[in-house]
Structures are given as structure tokens and as C-alpha cells.
Amino acid sequence: MSQQPHPEPPRPAAPEPPKNNPKQVAIGCVIILALIAGVIGIAVAMMDSSNGGDGKPGDHAAAIICEDFVKQRLKSPSTADFPGVTDADYAKTTTLSDTKPWKYKVTGVVDSQNGFGAIVRSAYVCTVSTKDNDTWTLNDLDMTQR
CATH class of the missing domain: 1.20.5 (Single alpha-helices involved in coiled-coils or other helix-helix interfaces)
Known part of the structure; x- marks a missing residue:
């Protein structure tokens, strides 16, 4: 079956x-x-x-722009080490003009290698201005090794 x-x-x-x-x-x-x-x-x-709603850049923007200008003056820009925002040595920014063109003075320090490869600390005072927060002008930059 x-x-x-x-x-x-x-x-x-x-x-x-x-x-x-x-x-x-x-x-x-x-x-x-x-x-x-x-x-x-x-x-x-x-x-x-x-930033007040008027397009005015903040203090932090001026500090970052100054770091770029400082790097351009260093012997070894790739070794530049700026203090962080929470460090006591972080750049201090003063507003010099509250109207266009806005103007800032930034005082800070940077560690970088000198021409001999040694790490040195330099102090800087940088004055910058901007009319539109896109194009910045370096008005003055003084750097001294500590």
C-alpha cells in the first residue's frame, strides 16, 4: 500500500x-x-x-583670529600650543569698539618651538578689527619671549 x-x-x-x-x-x-x-x-x-543680535562677533572669535595671526609669526607654527578655554592663561579679550568696525585687543600666551627646537613661551598682544565678522584686519601684534 x-x-x-x-x-x-x-x-x-x-x-x-x-x-x-x-x-x-x-x-x-x-x-x-x-x-x-x-x-x-x-x-x-x-x-x-x-552676540547682541547685531552681528557683532564675540570675544572668543577675536581670540581665535589672533591665534591665527600669532601662528604666522612663529618660527614653527605647527608646534603652536595655545592654552585651552578653561586654562588660567587663556587669552583675555577686551572690546575696544562696540560699533562697526568692531575692534578687540587680545592678550595671551603661546608655547612653540624656537629655531633650536626648544619649547619657549611667548606672550602676545594682538589688536584686530572687523566690519562683518568674515574679514578680519590685524591692526597690531606685539610678541615677546618669556
């Missing part, structure tokens, strides 16, 4: 994925875009409030 294979019962059809209602999709996209616009708006407002 030969056994006949039992026929397999038919498989149930896969459930249909839910159909997207175009109106619901449009509402979802509008909500997402509104959230993104809100986050961008808050970020811009925070940046403007940190």
Missing part, C-alpha cells in the same frame, strides 16, 4: 500593507517641516542673542 502525500493546505494570503492616505502623508510632512523650521529658528535666535 502506497501512501499518497497529503496535499498541503493553501497558505493564507499575506495581509495587505495599509494604504497611505495622501491627506495624512501631507499633514505628517507639514508637521515635520514645522519642527525642523522651529529648531533652526531657535538655533539662530540663540546665536543672535549671544
